Amino acid sequence: MENKTPEFQKAPFIVDETAGTKFYCMCGRSDNQPYCDGSHKGSGITPMKVEIETDRRCAYCGCRQSSELPFCDGTHATI
Ligand code: FES
Known part of the structure; x- marks a missing residue:
């Protein structure tokens, strides 16, 4: 598995979202932020x-x- 550095950012992802079920990336490794792209595999983190x-x-x-x-x-403004 590729060893990616989690890509967190100190700003929100603004999305014109559509109704439905979404899977939010919790590991920070996805190339399709803010959604999971399966890159969490092996990390022990799930979307x-x-x-x-x-x-x-x-x-x-x-x-x-x-x-x-x-x-x-708004927590990002304090870190
Ligand atoms: S890629 Fe980050 S939780 Fe799936």
């Missing part, structure tokens, strides 16, 4: 399943420190 009820703009957490994961709560 977070998210049900989006309606089409809407979402701010997904980029730093993984939010208390409201998978969504941004």
Whole structure:
């Protein structure tokens, strides 16, 4: 397995999201942030399943420190 460095960022991922089931990357290794692309395999970390009820703009957490994961709560501004 490729040894990628987790790519966390101190800003949210702003997405015009569509309704449906999404899998939010918790490991930071995905090349398709903020979604899981399977790169977590072997890390012991699993993605977070998210049900989006309606089409809407979402701010997904980029730093993984939010208390409201998978969504941004502004914590990135304090780290
Ligand atoms: S690639 Fe990060 S949780 Fe799956």
